[in-house]
Amino acid sequence: MIGLTTTPISLIHLSFAGLALFTGTWVVLNPKGTRRHRWLGYSYVVSMVVVLTTAFGIYHLFGRFGIVHWGAVGCCLALLGGLWPVWLRRRVSSWLFWHQLGMGVSVSGLYATFVVESTYRLFPARYFWLTTVGTSMLVLLAAALLLYRQLTPQLLTRRSVAKQ
Secondary structure: OOOOOOHHHHHHHHHHHHHHHHHHEEEEHOOOOHOOOOOOHHHHHHHHHHHHHEEEEEEEOOOOOOOOHHHHHHHHHHHHHHHHHHHOOOOOHHHHHHHHHHHHHHHHHHHHHHHHHHHHHHOOHHHHHHHHHHHHHHHHHHHHHHHHHHHHHHHHHHHHHHHH
């Protein structure tokens, strides 16, 4: 079993991952558009930047760039996908939809990564594809369904407005 805090980079990674889990969960579960939402949202972004940066310096699982690192690349893209609409909201009419989609995917990826980090330490390596990849895919599937339920009304409203 690999220790959670084997190196200083792992400690930094783990600490900021905890902060990202806390702030990301808070933002998802509480009212949007408030000053607190923005403050904790940017705290989430900063903590995710640290988590994603340190992720590329941790190679305990495979000893090289592996599937977990590709997940980090995907999380980077999702985080940027949630940020650019906010930065360009004056130019992008559907900025809120794209912001919610990108940040929703980002937080979903964070939860899936939490499952990956937890399961590969708890179960023998021979069960990696079933326990680690399988359960993280279930988390992503559940997140996709929740995002679909949340964002579909916005898509339908935009289409009905566009038809008028």
